[in-house]
Amino acid sequence: MTELGDLDAFVAVAEARSFRGAGKLRGVPASSLSDAVRRLEERLGVRLLNRTTRSVTATEAGGRLLERLVPALGEVGAALDMVNDYRDSPTGTLRLNAPIGVTRLILPRIVPAFLAAHPGITLELSSEDRFIDVLAAGFDAGIRYEERLEQDMIAVPIGPRIERFACGAAPAYLDARGRPEHPRDILHHACIRHRFASGVTINTWEFECDGEIVRVTPDGPFIGTDAAIELDVAIAGIGLIFAFEGLLAPSFAEGSLEPVLPDWWQRFSGPFLYYPSRRLMPAPLRAFVDFIKRA
Structure with missing residues (x-):
């Protein structure tokens, strides 16, 4: 019988299409997965994966094996996991x-x-x-x-079932630049924007009050990918920040940030x-x- 560990290694590599990527997900060295797949191929006498310097793909035989193995190994894992029902x-x-x-x-x-x-x-x-x-x-x-x-x-x-997006700025910044009275006033302010790891930047800030929704396109001197750094920049007085209320709440409480347009903070589930x-x-x-x- 082929070792289940080698079969599991094959599935991991085939699904990740990478020895390194599969090793990272499984928390094991890529070389261990490579050895396991090689052993499996030697036992079966057929190549299961095509390997190049850039990619790893399943052969026709490997693809057919993968289709049957994924549900089968899932059932094996579930069967073993049933033992947990007998533990405290x-x-x-x-x-x-x-x-x-x-x-x-x-x-x-x-x-x-x-x-x-x-x-x-x-x-x-x-x-x-x-x-x-x-x-x-x-x-x-x-x-x-x-x-x-x-x-x-x-x-x-x-x-929590209800959250809000909040807007804030350092009191010194608002003293110097004025306090927005309507979301459209934000267009005249420096804003701190966020970019996701995917490369997508949040280009629209959305506000809501009494059923009216206002969307503005902020502009400003700073775009960050880390909310903690963006918060530090806002506290330093560079501009307005727009983020989860929970992230800004401690700064509001200590006074390093001042709420901006709180009646317009939009709720979401x-x-x-x-x-x-x-x-x-x-x-x-x-x-x-x-x-x-x-x-």
Whole structure:
């Protein structure tokens, strides 16, 4: 019988189309995966992967094997995971993908208590604002806002159900440049903008009051990819910042930032934990879902 570990290594490399990428996702050296795939090919007597310096792709035989292996290995993993039902507390690894804002503002209130309640679970958390296929990337579940949810996923609310985008600036900046009285006044101000890791820049700030929605296109001397740096730049008096209210709230409380147009801060629904509909859910994920439902 072929070792399950070698079969699993083949699936990981074939899906990632890269030994290095698969190794990064699995937390193992790429050389270990290469050795496993080579052993598998020698046992079967057929090449499963085409390797070049730039890419790794499945051969016809490899593709046919992959189609059958993915559901089969999923069933094996689920069968082994059933043992967790006989433990006082489940064990295993839970792999989550979440936006940076959620990681900073919501998960710190949840993760420590969850891990304390389930000492046998290891949580691997990846924080990024790119919109990816979390399942194809090897995660058990993801956290996203409603407009980014896949339609065929199960979604469970996590964290506050209502959030707001807030706008603020350093008092010294507002003393020098004036305080906006309407969102359109922002067009005459320096603004601090955000660019996602994907390269997309937030080009529109949206405000709402009494049913009226106003969208403005900000301009200014600074574009950042890190909210913490953008906050520092705003506190230094460079311009207006537009971000999650939770991110700016401590600065409002201490007075280093002053709220701008608070009556116009737009509300939106909070995030959701989402995961595929499966007959057998991994025990660590089931424990996390149950935990946030009780929170």
